[in-house]
Amino acid sequence: MTDINAYQGAAPEAEFSDFVALLKPRVMSLVVFTAFVGLWVAPVDVHPFIAFCSVLFIALGGGASGALNMWYDADIDAVMRRTQNRPIPAGRIDGNAALALGLILAGFAVMMLGLAANWFAAGFLAFTIFFYAVVYTIWLKRWTPQNIVIGGAAGAFPPMIGWACATGGISLESLLMFALIFFWTPPHFWALALFMKSDYHEAKVPMLTVTHGRPATRRHIFAYTLVLAPFAVWLGFTQVGGPIYLAASVVLNALFIHGGWQILRRSEEAAIADGYAVEKRVFKLSLNYLFLHFVALLVQNWWGAW
Amino acid sequence: MPLNAEHEIHRRRRSRNVGLAVVLVCFVALVFGLTVVKVQQGDMMEAFDHQPRVSVLPSDQPEAAR
Known part of the structure; x- marks a missing residue:
């Protein structure tokens, strides 16, 4: 053989x-x-x-x-x-x-x-x-x-x-970049967890949607968008920031907080009825949120920071 | 089962071999490039016995004698 x-x-x-x-x-x-x-x-x-x-x-x-x-x-x-x-x-x-x-x-x-x-x-x-x-x-x-x-x-x-x-x-600027991603991650993944309904339960991984329920997850998402915003804007006042970054950050954070608020206000029934449209939109927004913050830092650097 | 000139297993192995070869060649190019840049930048480099380079030591002759 x-x-x-x-x-x-x-x-x-x-x-x-x-x-x-x-x-x-x-x-x-x-x-x-x-x-x-x-x-x-x-x-x-x-x-x-x-x-x-x-x-x-x-x-x-x-x-x-x-x-x-x-x-x-x-x-x-x-x-x-x-x-x-x-x-x-x-x-x-x-x-x-x-x-x-x-x-x-x-x-x-x-x-x-x-x-x-x-x-x-x-x-x-x-x-x-x-x-x-x-x-x-x-x-x-x-x-x-x-x-x-x-x-x-x-x-x-x-x-x-x-x-x-x-x-x-390490300096303040790098710590704030850390904070930007650190506080962005939970709302990003929990928005995904709300509509993906993955089989974490069978795999015995304690996801917040399973252990604390979906309403609690919605509250967590909104809370993290609130915590995230000051750090994201603060970065704009450091030596790597500037008017372009600040403008981008303020707009993006306003949109993200608004998205978090919409997720908080929705009941599970309403979400099921429209196929988790808001959760999916906020998830997409979260992807753009992080990408555009870092693009704004690059553009600001090219334009000239403070 | 007809004996094909190339079995799927061969394709998979070739993909691994070619992939590894490309990675190794890129690594060699990377180290070469790094070496060139580091030398051009004139980073402090000492000999294997950690003796200070004569060129970076302060001169022991008076200014006028040089």
Whole structure:
């Protein structure tokens, strides 16, 4: 019997794209963009090639934590329909191979960022990977309905790392960029959770919509849009801000708070009746909200900040 | 089952091999580029034995003698 015959009926072998999927490229795109903006608006000039390499290694670190997350969450992914076809639950990549890839890429990304930029930024990247893979994925995701809030911190670190690549430290501006993503994440994901009705319950992941109910989730969404707004506008008064950013931020926050208010005021019956139209609209708005804030920072930087 | 010249398994393996080759070539180019930029920027570089470079040490001769 040839090895090809032995292959019949077995789980398909991995393609290169399966290893790419393991790094969660869609999450990576957010990491790349926010890290780039953090690095670009920083008051220290960085050589364009070093900036490119730094963003690449930050993205690779994000990809490594994505692989570690998929390794640990393979049991959850196998239960939920949305994630059943990921490389590990589908049997195309062995769990141990994903773990090895995640660990090696994490070490590699940290080391290369240290060599390309500086060791403070590299240490920060290492901490971010640890935070996402261990604190969020292993410790808190299956334990508390505030998992989205805590996981949001991991997604909020990249602009701070980008800033650290240029300046070698932390400052008010980078902390405010962190706050912008950190407080944006819960309303963004909970709006999604309201209309996606995913099978988190079967996977035994405590989502706020399941543990505290949908009305409580609606209240949380509105509360977070209120908390988020001052931090987003405050960033406009720092040295990276300016009139263009401020104008964009005020408009976007007014729209987001209005969306949160509409979600709060709706009953579940009204939402079901129109197919969660408002929740879907606010979710789309939340995507644009974050993207446009960071675009506004870039435009402001180009135009000249305060 | 007809024995095709190329089984699907071959396609999948080739995609992995080519993908890895491209990644490695890009990495080499990246390290080369980084090296060029770092050298051009004139970052402080010390020898393997951590001896200070003569060129960055303060001169021990009086100004007039130079």
